[in-house]
Amino acid sequence: MILGEIPREDNIIISFEIGTKHFDFTTSLLPKVDKDEPELVVYSEPIMIQGSCLKIDNNRCHNQSLKYFNQRSGRTHIWTDPEIEYRPKPRGHYHIKCNDESRLENRRRALRVPINFRSTCTMSNLDGKYPCTVCDVSVTGVGINIDIALAEKNPVHRLVYTRFRDEIMGKDFYITARVLHSTQLDRKTSRCGCEIVTVSPSINEYINLKQMHKLARANLYDEIKQMTVADEPEENRRKGIEFSESFRRLHPISFLSHGDPCPVCEKGHVMFIDGVFVCSECESIMDP
Numbered sequence: 001m002i003l004g005e006i007p008r009e010d011n012i013i014i015s016f017e018i019g020t021k022h023f024d025f026t027t028s029l030l031p032k033v034d035k036d037e038p039e040l041v042v043y044s045e046p047i048m049i050q051g052s053c054l055k056i057d058n059n060r061c062h063n064q065s066l067k068y069f070n071q072r073s074g075r076t077h078i079w080t081d082p083e084i085e086y087r088p089k090p091r092g093h094y095h096i097k098c099n100d101e102s103r104l105e106n107r108r109r110a111l112r113v114p115i116n117f118r119s120t121c122t123m124s125n126l127d128g129k130y131p132c133t134v135c136d137v138s139v140t141g142v143g144i145n146i147d148i149a150l151a152e153k154n155p156v157h158r159l160v161y162t163r164f165r166d167e168i169m170g171k172d173f174y175i176t177a178r179v180l181h182s183t184q185l186d187r188k189t190s191r192c193g194c195e196i197v198t199v200s201p202s203i204n205e206y207i208n209l210k211q212m213h214k215l216a217r218a219n220l221y222d223e224i225k226q227m228t229v230a231d232e233p234e235e236n237r238r239k240g241i242e243f244s245e246s247f248r249r250l251h252p253i254s255f256l257s258h259g260d261p262c263p264v265c266e267k268g269h270v271m272f273i274d275g276v277f278v279c280s281e282c283e284s285i286m287d288p
Contacts, residue, residue, distance in 0.1 A: 002039050002040060002101060003039065003040045003041070003042050003079060003102070004039030004042065005039070006029060006042060006068050007029075008029050008030065008031050010028065010029055010068070011026055011027070011028055011068075011069070011139050011204065012026075012027060012028070012029060012044060012066060012067065012068050013025070013026050013027075013066070013067040013139075014044075014047065014056070014064070014065075014066060014067075014084065015063075015064065015066075015067060016061040016062065016063060016064045017061065017062045017063045018062070022063075023211060024211065025047045025208055025211055026139055026207050026208060027044050027045045027046070027047055027094075027204065028044065029043065029044050030043040030044060030045060030093055031043070040097060040098045041095065041096065041098075042096050043094065043095060043096070044093065044094045044096060045093065045094075046086060046093060046094055047208065048208075049212065050269060051269050051271075051280065053092050056094075064080075064081060064084060065078055065079060065080050065081070065082065066078070066079040066082045066084075066096060066098065067079075069140045075104045077102040077103075077104060078102055078103055078104075079098040079100070079102050080100075080103075081098075081099075082096050082097065082098045083097040083098075084096050085097075112136045112137065112138040112141070112143070113136060113137055113138065113206075113210045114135065114136045115134055115135065115136060115137060115164070115166070116133065116134075116135065117133065117134045117164040117165070118131065118132075118133050119131075119132055119133070119134055119162050119163055120132065120162065120163075121144065121160050121161060121162035122160070122162075123150075123155060123158045123159065123160050123179075124158045124159040124160075126153060130146060130147060130150045131146075132144045132145060132146050132162060133145040134162065134164045134175075135191070137175075137199075137203070137207075138196075138207070139196070139203060139204065139207065140195065140196055141177070141193065141194060141195055141196055142175055142177050142194045142196055142199075143191060143192070144160070144162065144192050144194065145185065145189050145190070145191055145192075146189070147188065147190075148187065148188055150190075151182050151184065151192075155179045155182055155192055156179050156180070156182055157178065157179060158178070158179050159176060159177070159178055159179075160178075160179055160192070160194060161175070161176055162174075162175050162177075166206070169206065169209055170266065171202060171205075171206050172200065173199060173200045173202070173203060173206070174198075174200050175196060175199050176196070176197040176198045176199070177195060177197055178194060178195045178197055179192045179194050180193050180194060180195055181193045262279040262280075262281060264279060264284040265279060265281050265282040265284070267281045267282070268280040268282060269281075
C-alpha cells in the first residue's frame with residue numbers, strides 16, 4: 001500500500017519522540033490541495049494544542065513515523081522518517097511526504113489509551129445488560145473486563161455495545177465492537193479484546209487530550225508549546241497579553257490569561273476580543 005492509497009478523511013497516527021519520550025497523535029486526512037502531487041504525498045488536519053497548531057520541529061522531534069490502520073487487512077501500515085511540514089494556506093494543514101513504501105506491523109501498535117470506567121454492555125444474541133469496565137481504547141480497538149459468568153457464554157465474535165463517560169473531560173463515547181479474544185484474569189473477571197466497528201467521532205479529540213496530559217506529566221509541555229504556530233492575528237495575541245498582564249496586577253489572585261480554559265463550560269478557551277474575554281466554545285463573555 002502506498003501513501004496516496006489511504007482513503008481521504010480516514011484516521012492516521014503521527015508519531016515522534018522528544019528525548020526518551022514517545023508520543024502518538026491521531027488526526028485525519030484531507031483532500032489534496034494540488035491534484036498533481038505524487039502518490040507519496042498526503043495532507044492532514046494539524047494537531048491542535050490550546051487553539052494552536054503543532055509544528056513538528058526536526059530539531060526537537062526524532063524518529064518520526066506515520067501509521068495507518070487498514071480495516072480490510074487488519075494490519076497497520078507504517079512509513080518511517082516522513083517529511084511533515086505545516087502550511088498555513090489555503091487552510092492550516094500538514095503536508096506529509098514519504099520517499100519509500102510502507103512496511104506492515106502488528107495491529108496492536110495502534111495507540112491505546114488506558115482508562116478505567118465502569119459501565120454496562122449488551123451483547124448480540126444475549127438478553128439483558130451486564131456490568132463491565134472499559135480498560136483501554138484506541139481508534140481501532142477497545143479492551144473491556146466482564147464478569148466470568150458472561151464470559152462463559154462465549155463472547156468471542158459477538159458484537160458488544162457499551163458507553164462510557166469521562167466526567168473530567170466531559171466526553172461521552174458510544175462503542176460498537178467485535179470481541180476477538182477473551183482471557184480469564186481471576187475467578188470473577190475476564191478480559192475481552194475487541195475490534196471497534198463504530199465509535200463516536202470525538203474519539204480522536206479524546207485520545208489527543210490524553211496525550212496532552214502525558215506531555216504535561218513528562219514536563220515537556222513548554223517545549224511542545226514552542227513548536228506551535230498560532231492561527232490568530234498577531235495584534236489580537238499582543239492585546240491579549242497586554243490586557244492579561246494589566247488585569248493580573250489588579251487581581252493578583254483571580255485572573256484570566258489569553259488562551260486559558262474557559263471557567264464556564266471548561267471546553268473552550270478564553271480569547272481576548274475587543275477588550276473582553278470571550279469563550280471560543282460557549283461564547284460566554286467574561287468582562288473584568
